[in-house]
Amino acid sequence: MRGGEASRCPRAVRDGMVRAPDREEPPRVPTDPLTVMCLALAVGLFAFLLAGRLGIPAIVPLLLFGMASGPWGLGLVRVDTLAQPLLRSTVLGAVLVILFEGSLSLRIDAFRRHGGPITRLVTVGALITWVGATLVCHHVLGLAWRTSLVIGAVLIVTGPTVVIPLLRSVRPNARLREVLRWEGILIDPIGAIAAIVTFEFIIAGEAASFGPALLDYLGRSAVGLVAGAIGGVLIDRGLRRSALVSRELATPFALGVMLLTSVLAESVAHESSLFAAPVAGVVLAALAPPRLHEIERFNGEVTTILLAVLFTLLAASVDPASLRAIGWRGALGLLLGLQLVRLVSVVASTAGTSLTWRERLFLAWLAPRGIVAASVASIFGTELVRFGLPGAERIVPVTFVVILGTVIIQGLLARRVGQWLGVLAPPQRGVVIAGATPFGVALAKALQRAGLEPVVVDRDPRKIAWAEREGVVVYEGDVLSPATYADIDLENTGVYLAATTSDKVNGLAAQLAREILGEKAVMQLPSGQHTFDLLQSGSAAMRSPLAFGERFTLTALDDALLRGGAEITVREIDRPMTAGALRASQRTDFRPLVVIDARTGRPAFVRSRGVTLPPGKVIGVEKLPPSLLPDDHECELAES
Template identity: 30%
Template structure:
């Protein structure tokens, strides 16, 4: 309970100083990870976090489900068509190439880890998170299309990474059964579609008939994410895939649903994400104090540069994008909450040297990413993308003539 108390105190403190902190690109991930690091460090830490315990496991699983659902609701099929295949290229070409390069880099740099573990690390770190660079994504000096592409792709690749990591975990634990995995995915797909389509239709119908209130509709959308995840789990399917599919189905079924309807699920996801970032902070000191090998830092450098940037550049060959924006899409792929959650799930099931490699690499890559990407986001946008400062807010439209 003390950990919950301190988490609440930190969140209140962040709410008080958030505007001023964002001026220096200090985002929620940085603030919460730093708090977790400080409060769990030392021989007599104020807060003790059991990372592999059932409480943390349920927390990270539910958090990933909400994140996948909310990310999926950002996906507009019409927008994807208008982008001339750029996001699709990044997902179908850059994502698998990133996993492959991550695997190939891990084989020589992580001795004793085994091929399955190298593949797990490659898939875990292929998932990107736009949260650490929110200041840049709100900066209108970056082209709107590029900002939205970063946001959408970070949501879509999470949906690809989650089942891939779980499949590779099964292989690492020598429990892989292709038939059962396919059945789990099929159950998840059905559960996600049924919950997303059915729930969105009910909520839309209730709004048109004026049976529901705005507040109740927000709770209903939150319940869709919970229902999709739990229904798939009860039916022995993949809850993460179900939550992601439900988010896509909800957006496709009710494209006119007001953005405000998602406010509650987004706020709930933000609180849970803050808690997971707090847990991540507790992993930083043990990882660095145990004496990290130089190979881990080499892998981390490659993961944040070549392993991500080269596949993105190759996937965008022949597109209309200028090279500056192609490299921006390649560089701005921060590792964050999704990689962290998938890493914690892997840690809970692995043991020995395999668990050590996953913990060390994931902690170092995410730590460097939230610092390099997070702290430099606003300044990078100012210096490189558009040069002189432009007006941040569009001019106000003239008042309507009601005479």
């Protein structure tokens, strides 16, 4: 670093972002790598728990707790004692798993529908962001051009670890969800490789030139693309051969092959692994091998652990004094400037597409930075400080200011912005019924009359043909396949009913649906085959809550509809009332099954025992045989 600037920097900053502060204090906790990692995990998991309790993005408490627990705070997580090669390898390995996990949720058919804006956002939009962020850092923060160029490359990324959870909570329309999800996954390796090429361009000094740097970028990207495609195909081939890869080894096999091909790519071209991991995930998702859902679920759990450790370690390496040095004026100018750059990027990238101006404004609003930006900034910031680049010590704090600012401001206001622009998804009016049985089809027809959007799932061609003749929307697919639920878009589903003729299939199908919709929105209808024996034994086949109470079974309802003259009808109530009061007022044996709340428009199952029905439409069954007539007691809603 050059004279005047170097003398003004604290020693901890001059010598690297993760050195201990100048004051010499005996460590208050053990500083061996295992203890540091375990303490980082404990702090990170506590942050996740708090975020879930408060309903805020987890990255906010992760960053705050990480800085508070680091060497400049409470001294719990002594990240300054970790060797730099160990820290860098830990960060890279964790980021690879996170990118792989996020890419498994991408669907090729969504890219076919919205490929134009997605492609331009990660190419034209990335270039505009790079140039614009560089200008903002130079003119607003007064950083040197070369330092600004590195930060501009780092800030290209948005980050699936922040974007995807926000999409689940905000729920913009399907088109925006797909564009933002694809952009968040693809932009990370693009920004990371841009940062490494810029880093090497700066290191090369006067010998650097644009042509070789561009070829270097394209070469690294190509290595990652090829390695990722090979990795995805190898995982698919292995999973399709149960004699080679058993069910227990499916997830370790997939992770192992992905990491191996990514590391091999890394050995050929630095940072190409950041392309290899997501490409492997996209290829694997497109090929849809057996047990893909199990891999995705396990990777999601591992990702939570890795994020807890990674964010805590990276945040603990930042001196809070370096953030204060930027000042609130500098932070505000930086965030406003980047928001303007995002607007220009989105307008240029979506011109001529089918996106409305409201959707473009929402895209322009939502671009929070996440773990990849923090990781890349920490790695290259430290290296450039050692190289002596003027202002390099500000790369990490500037990046963390952007992460905190974009997550807090954009994340907390995203739903309000979406409501103002009118781009949020409509109420979850979808209903999925697993099983094209007489009861399932009759219920779907009644739900259609009530204004909902039911879909019946079955794979029996005869049942499908009959259901379609009845005017019901049917999806031909396996109720136990994750690909089925990806195609029918469970995110727009309010309730799910597992109602096939097999309790075992119902239990497994309900388990898949619960992981997306949550416990309350998924119900299971007993088939009638040894149902009560299963209930008493606590069988895994009957783990889900029972729809409509224990009195009703699929066999009994099918028989009542086909031979007993029962009907499924739609009634409307204008005030809260119990099921007993509804029957008394309308002089019928009407038994409510589903209620549509007039205020929210969302459906909910009705179960025996409990609360009052809200005003709205009620779908139920009447003209029941005596054995199915309900007791005169209230009902309990299983809300979505």
